[in-house]
Amino acid sequence: MAKAKEIINLISGLTDEQLEKLKRYILTRLNIGSNEPEAHINIHTCLHCGSRHIIKFGIKNNKQRYACKDCGKVFNETSKTILYKSRYSLKTWSRYVECMLSGHTCRYTAESIGINYKTAFYWRHKILGALKEVQDNNLTLKDIVEADETFFAISYKGNHKHSKTFVMPRKAHKRGEKSKKRGQSREKVCVSCMVDNHNSYQANIAGLGRITIKQLESLNKVEEGSVLVSDKAKAYIQYATANNLDLIQMKAGKEYKRGIYSLAHINAFHASIKKFTLIFNGVSTKHLPNYLNWRIWLTRTVDMIQNSRSIDMLDDTVNHQYSITQHQIHEKNPIPMVA
Secondary structure, eight states, X not given: OOOHHHHHHHHTTOOHHHHHHHHHHHHHHTTOSOSSOOOOOOOOSOTTTOOSOEEEEEEETTEEEEEETTTOOEEETTTTSTTTTOOSOHHXXXXXXXXXXXXXXXXXXXXHHTOOHHHHHHHHHHHHHHHHHHHHHTOOXXXXXXXXXXXXXXXXXXXXXXXXXXXXXXXXOOTTOOOSSOXXXXXXXXEEEEEETTSOEEEEEEEESSOOHHHHHHHOOBOTTOEEEEOSOHHHHHHHHHTTOEEEEOOTTTOOEETTEESHHHHXXXXXXXXXXXXXXXXXXGGHHHHHHHHHHHHHTTTSOHHHHHHHHHXXXXXXXXXXXHHHHXXXXXXXXXX
């Protein structure tokens, strides 16, 4: 266990934002203050140029405004975030996140916190979109990294009646209907997954059919010198060589462990994301990356108490510069391939 002096030295190296989050976490663990989770929006730099020379510039619509001394632009605490132009309070968003983490449906959540059902759906994807970017930006896999792919049937689920760009490429399937072809095919999207021995996970849509070296390079950030454990797919040989990784390859379906190396963790992760997406009665392929990263976040924070989880999720999303409109959510690429 770390000594008090070591902890103090670690704390002294934290940023203002990290210190604020640590303070709220400690207060929550000590049950000090309200039990209602409450996130805070931290403004320390200009949202346009990144300068730290900012000053308070009055209040408009009950929101603090700021002005940058360097670029001269004015902004408020929600500019370029998922809360921008939202007429609901941060407390309402906090309650929404609580409902998300409790596993409630969009319809139940909307009724509980007093918002429209469609608004609840859009909020889910605004939060998950921002959370995905935060996790992707902070992701590095290292030491022992297990890698494998899993496949999901392509789903065009959603309301496309008012879309000006989407044309259904095939006859609609009934919900739950299986793919016409078994195994790997162009009817399924390949999801590239990796997990290391430090509880770091990666999962994202690569493309259709087998994984390629180009897709692996686009999706994954594995630290040089790590050990990559995979099946016999050729793309992993090229990927390991290009990134100076030691490679351990096992026969899929026949070999699961070799000494300290195995594919047990990645197989368990595949099972968990498949089970998770079933909760939503099928996930549209265009929204699948959001749900994959939601599952990853839940896995990483499983040991946190509920209040701290809510604060952590909302802090990460409202303090991250991410903006998406309802129209952009609807018009996402039906199959968001990386390469």
